[in-house]
Amino acid sequence: MGKRANGLVSVAFAGLVAALVASSIRQPLLLHGMTAVGSERKNLVTVPLDAGMEAVVALDHVTAELTGYVLDRFTGKFFIQYRYNVAKDFPIRPGKQPRFLMVSGLADFRQFSSNERLADGVVYVSEENSGQVVAYGIPWNTQFRASTTGSQQLQFLPLDYAKTRFTNIRD
Numbered sequence: 001m002g003k004r005a006n007g008l009v010s011v012a013f014a015g016l017v018a019a020l021v022a023s024s025i026r027q028p029l030l031l032h033g034m035t036a037v038g039s040e041r042k043n044l045v046t047v048p049l050d051a052g053m054e055a056v057v058a059l060d061h062v063t064a065e066l067t068g069y070v071l072d073r074f075t076g077k078f079f080i081q082y083r084y085n086v087a088k089d090f091p092i093r094p095g096k097q098p099r100f101l102m103v104s105g106l107a108d109f110r111q112f113s114s115n116e117r118l119a120d121g122v123v124y125v126s127e128e129n130s131g132q133v134v135a136y137g138i139p140w141n142t143q144f145r146a147s148t149t150g151s152q153q154l155q156f157l158p159l160d161y162a163k164t165r166f167t168n169i170r171d
Contacts, residue, residue: 042058059125131166137158
């Protein structure tokens with residue numbers, strides 16, 4: 001192969017690389033960032049609701065209260081509050097302090113056809129002593145994000161229950 005052929009191959013390769021880089025720049029990469037942090041007494045996670053909206057959700061281990069808030073995109077103030085006491089969903093033994101874990105995840109619920117549906121995120125709460133996990137849905141109306149009607153009070157919805165431990169452990 002001559003110098004000219006090597007030069008053509010180099011130019012063709014450079015063109016191919018440039019085309020690949022340019023095509024990846026034009027196509028936006030969708031990212032879904034969720035965060036979680038916790039201590040012995042509280043967990044805090046962020047949960048995606050729909051395009052450009054998220055909730056911050058806290059689980060208080062002492063009271064078993066699951067509480068969430070959504071910021072209004074126009075005012076920067078919390079305008080939706082979600083509440084639910086998870087204690088009724090777990091077999092907590094009397095005198096035994098529950099030990100909770102909480103994470104958030106993505107869900108694409110397709111059974112809803114109107115504006116009234118569940119958000120794109122889900123909250124999972126596990127209780128360590130019982131080995132049970134519960135998935136909680138977040139009611140979401142696509143009109144909420146355009147609304148300026150003031151604050152709303154809603155409830156998390158228990159979706160399903162599962163076990164993560166199948167052997168009884170003596171304390």
